[in-house]
Amino acid sequence: QVQLVESGGGLVQAGGPLRLSCAASGLTFSRYIMAWFRQAPGKEREFVARITWSRGSTYYADSVKGRFTISRDNAKNTAYLQMNSLKPEDTAVYHCAACQSVVCLNTYQYKYWGQGTQVTVSS
Secondary structure, three states: OOEEEEEOOEEEEOOOOEEEEEEEEOOOHHHOEEEEEEEOOOOOOEEEEEEOOOOOOEEEOOOOOOOEEEEEEOOOOEEEEEEOOOOHHHOEEEEEEEEOOOOOOOHHHOOEEOOOEEEEEEO
């Protein structure tokens, strides 16, 4: 049974940092592209960042580029999202997701999802 469990969310002041973790089990973690998505109340789920399984190439949404960093530790079956310079508009539930395709550009390609962790940024 595949499980993705996010942690590290919470309440933070604008400008502050937060680090999210996504612990994976039940899958060969190193063979999956990992990504973070977020969903704010009343809004569609949106892509935040992803990291490939092979060379660890990273991709970011324009809204977080330069502030967020995605990484992974295949030995620990864990993906991370380091968030710096947080803004109130970053407030959302953050989900990690796993995709086994060669290229994972679409949400429907992500087969496994975590329950999410709440991030709230106060102004």
